[in-house]
Amino acid sequence: MITYGDLRRWDAAQLATAGDVFRADLTTLERARDTLETETVPGSWDGLSKKAAEGRRDVLLSRMNAHLEEITDFERIVFAQQAVVARIVEDVAAIDTTAAQQQFEVGSTGTVTDVAPSREFTSIPAAEQYGEERVRLRDALVARIERALDDAFAVDSALVQGRPSCVFNADEPSGIVDPQVEREWSQMSEAERRAAAEAMAEDLAEQLGIEDFEVVIEDLEDKDGDGDDDDPDTNSYGSWNNGDRVLRLDVNDLDDPSVVIDTIAHEMRHADQHQAVDDLNAPWFGQDEDIDLPPGATLDDVRDWDENFDDYIDSDPDFDAYWNQPVEVDARDFGGDYLDDYDVDDLDEHREG
């Protein structure tokens, strides 16, 4: 997470450099795109092979245009944040200057320490007045530091949320927690985290049409309660039990918002998978079209899940088989996408319950 010490090393000029590189690359890509569009299928050519070449060219053009669009969008975000970073850098320098002038020291974690030499006073009121003034100056510095950090997390959040999705490559980094969410979560108590997690699950359940379930946050690493990890080789983030309709979350992961958010979405997706499979097998449905498909799923997916639940593979002893079975792949994608889209407004909504 970003610290005040990090902000002392932030550099708006590097964002300007990044913007310049993106713009130069965009120009190059646009030129290549135009060449592809106008020069690679001659007008003198005719016949079936020309049609095939035009089809192939159009697929390539589509990929290039999608890439150009996402890089253009990201370059705009980088450009917009450049000015904010420049202001943050100025603010931090000004805070450090003020702190030095007022005989305070600001640590790399943002803690403010009074380093003024001790003084002697001739009266208690004078000493009290001096003490109050020092507290006021300290608090003013703390407020400025907080504002600089707020701005910095907003910059980071904008860049993370707006990052290119690498349209022509499936290896893009995904399942990333929003920096503002991470920061806010770190400042919440355990009770607040539990409440937000429950509200998050209920919100998702409402979106997915899942009713009558319970959220239980407990120690999933030590189920027998003997104080030792039941299986040190594995980490139990959470589970969905369709029999008792309980979403279980591991209390040991409650301090990590990326795990909590991803796990809740992942397990609620399992609940939705079960619901769709139950619909598929319900005698009163009769028509496959009547099934309320989970978001992004097809009827074939539901049929795959149906077979998969009949032969569900546990992570022990074959972790790879567990990892690659259809219901886990789908739930993992859903959890990662939900986490990617989850921002501080969502968290604030879930904190309100």
Add this chain to the structure above:
Amino acid sequence: MTYALNASDMARAAGAAGDASAEVRGADSAAAYSALAAGLPGSTTADLSGDLSDAMTTGISGLSDDLASFGENLQRTADDGVAIDEASGGIFNLTRYILTGQ
């Protein structure tokens, strides 16, 4: 369905696809991601920049390869067209010789 092909036009088209492939290869924005990481130490953006850069380089490289392959196919079509022209020309000459003796 008609069929027409000008070999030199096709060779030019293949060259254009090759040029596009070469241009694209250099536009992976790796330096931009490095600059973001350098400018924002401690941020999630900086943490992600390496993976983003790798993903982009892989994607751009794949696109460049596909453009090159497209160009090679165009060149092959041009070569095949010339061969067909030459073959059909030979048949035409043979037919004319049989019919006219010239």
